Amino acid sequence: MGAYEDILKLGQVSLRAAALSDIGKVRQNNEDAFALLPEKGLLIVSDGMGGMQGGEIASNIVVTLLPGMVERRLISLSVEEKDTTCLALRDTLVDLSQKVREESIGRHGLAGMGATVVLACIRGDQAFIAHLGDSRAYLFRAGHLTLLTNDHSVVGILLRTGEITPEEAKTHPARNVLSRYAGMEETAYADVQAVPLSIGDRLLLCTDGLTGMVRDEAIAEILAHSGDLQVACQSLVDAANAAGGHDNVTVLVAEWRSNDAR
Numbered sequence: 001m002g003a004y005e006d007i008l009k010l011g012q013v014s015l016r017a018a019a020l021s022d023i024g025k026v027r028q029n030n031e032d033a034f035a036l037l038p039e040k041g042l043l044i045v046s047d048g049m050g051g052m053q054g055g056e057i058a059s060n061i062v063v064t065l066l067p068g069m070v071e072r073r074l075i076s077l078s079v080e081e082k083d084t085t086c087l088a089l090r091d092t093l094v095d096l097s098q099k100v101r102e103e104s105i106g107r108h109g110l111a112g113m114g115a116t117v118v119l120a121c122i123r124g125d126q127a128f129i130a131h132l133g134d135s136r137a138y139l140f141r142a143g144h145l146t147l148l149t150n151d152h153s154v155v156g157i158l159l160r161t162g163e164i165t166p167e168e169a170k171t172h173p174a175r176n177v178l179s180r181y182a183g184m185e186e187t188a189y190a191d192v193q194a195v196p197l198s199i200g201d202r203l204l205l206c207t208d209g210l211t212g213m214v215r216d217e218a219i220a221e222i223l224a225h226s227g228d229l230q231v232a233c234q235s236l237v238d239a240a241n242a243a244g245g246h247d248n249v250t251v252l253v254a255e256w257r258s259n260d261a262r
Contacts, residue, residue: 001020001021002021003019010125013125015254016229018229018253018254020233020234020250021034024245026245031049032209033062033250034205035064040067041121042121043120045205046118047250048115049181050113053110058115062100070092074088074089085121089128090192116178116181117130118133118136118149119131127203129194130190133153134178134211135205135206136149136206138203140203141200147216148195153179154179155169199257200256203254203256204219204236204251205251207249209240209250213244213247233252
């Protein structure tokens with residue numbers, strides 16, 4: 001499943017984006033989902049979990065409901081209200097998590113379903129990045145790849161506190177256990193930040209089907225050598241599958257560019 005389109009045109013600059021989702025080499029169904037919403041300036045990637053059809057349902061709830069929820073929350077805010085926008089997105093993901101949980105209660109086979117969320121909301125020349133779970137956002141600028149998000153997972157916590165090494169994280173028994181996600185019983189507080197965009201910047205949103213299989217250095221290499229966004233997405237998915245394709249993989253690549261660029 002892929003898509004490619006203009007997201008926003010603002011004066012002399014615009015955001016172009018492409019996305020691709022693939023089942024991988026092992027899984028029987030694709031529990032990932034994404035949304036490109038040009039009229040809303042929204043980029044969303046979600047990775048569902050929950051067994052049976054729960055994961056697929058959860059991620060589709062995220063990409064279906066979240067755009068309208070964000071639009072309603074931000075409609076009265078100006079692009080200059082950065083702090084207020086961050087708080088509004090945080091509150092929106094709290095509400096989204098509760099809606100995912102409500103959908104699972106009392107429904108056969110859906111108990112405990114949930115989903116990661118990573119979104120970029122473009123307002124002016126700022127990208128507001130919000131996330132729950134271990135789906136990631138990266139900034140690729142001037143040849144350098146910077147991770148913008150911290151994995152909300154047990155392994156992520158252990159890595160940040162120095163209790164395990166990156167090599168130990170790859171085989172840790174709790175590597176798939178999330179500490180925050182949409183649909184959790186507790187209140188799900190997202191991390192939200194504003195990232196100023198410069199001409200030539202690329203944003204990468206992805207599920208752990210990519211980052212669990214492909215090292216950041218290889219991701220940066222692909223982004224550096226793929227001028228076309230569709231080619232970049234396909235190359236990232238191909239790299240994950242070539243490394244084993246143990247999970248569904250979804251990638252979304254967006255570029256902040258001059259309208260004069262060819």
